[in-house]
Amino acid sequence: MVVDRSRRRCLLCDRPFTGRAFTCRECAERYREGPVPDDVLRRFYTQVDIEYPEWANTYGNYNPPRALLGYLDSIDRARSILELGAGGGFLLEELWRSGFRELTGSDITTSALREIQRRTGDLHVVGADAESLPFVDGAFDIVITSDVIEHLVRVDMHLADVARILRPGGQYLLKTPSRRPAELYYRLRGLYDHHIWHPSMFSPKELRQAFARHGFDVSFLPVGELTAAQIRKVPTGIGKAVFRLLPLHRLPVALHPHMEIVATKRN
Numbered sequence: 001m002v003v004d005r006s007r008r009r010c011l012l013c014d015r016p017f018t019g020r021a022f023t024c025r026e027c028a029e030r031y032r033e034g035p036v037p038d039d040v041l042r043r044f045y046t047q048v049d050i051e052y053p054e055w056a057n058t059y060g061n062y063n064p065p066r067a068l069l070g071y072l073d074s075i076d077r078a079r080s081i082l083e084l085g086a087g088g089g090f091l092l093e094e095l096w097r098s099g100f101r102e103l104t105g106s107d108i109t110t111s112a113l114r115e116i117q118r119r120t121g122d123l124h125v126v127g128a129d130a131e132s133l134p135f136v137d138g139a140f141d142i143v144i145t146s147d148v149i150e151h152l153v154r155v156d157m158h159l160a161d162v163a164r165i166l167r168p169g170g171q172y173l174l175k176t177p178s179r180r181p182a183e184l185y186y187r188l189r190g191l192y193d194h195h196i197w198h199p200s201m202f203s204p205k206e207l208r209q210a211f212a213r214h215g216f217d218v219s220f221l222p223v224g225e226l227t228a229a230q231i232r233k234v235p236t237g238i239g240k241a242v243f244r245l246l247p248l249h250r251l252p253v254a255l256h257p258h259m260e261i262v263a264t265k266r267n
């Protein structure tokens, strides 16, 4: 996420420190072994929006799920779609432009909800916790999340609830980092607090298994190129040029920096 080393304030305790992380080492260590309490996480993300607005998806469209958008292009426009963790509403806006009308967006932070409402005035906007969804069974044809599940503490609760609100044969379209390349990157960059902001990361195999537990079959979409946010993380100069040209579609899926999948709920 944040790559420039600088003097900054810990988002949890407000003490100054020097580094690339969001929190000081003491706060990172405090939550190393167990889940981060919900109220602490809420404070953390609210502070991210305030301290690093250029990095928070609420205010910038840095990570479009390109493979998912390509897949959605082939989908019947009458399908009902729910996006969870919709951030600033950029993806919903793009779906609206491409002809989808049965769109619902939701997010947990009030700043995100305001921004979605502002950008996409005529859509349904619902405040929702992705682990406990306020929708009836079988309410949607498609659920989408982009860079969301890695932030969730209780992914199994989330998947159970998504399975519940999808109709039989419905699909969960999802983009998330790939655990091993991500952990390697965080270690190299001194992001010792990633267990706070990415508590739930998966390898391709782990993701397939998690979905199988909730009655989904998973297929991985080819991921062709790095997004702008991923390129920005690469060290400057020649590294950036090389990374732009990398033929990622030829790498095994376990080495891709992120995964985009279509998970279909079995009938």
Ligand SMILES: [Zn+2]
Pocket (backbone or CB within 6 Å): 010, 011, 012, 013, 014, 015, 023, 024, 025, 026, 027, 028
């Ligand atoms: Zn701290």
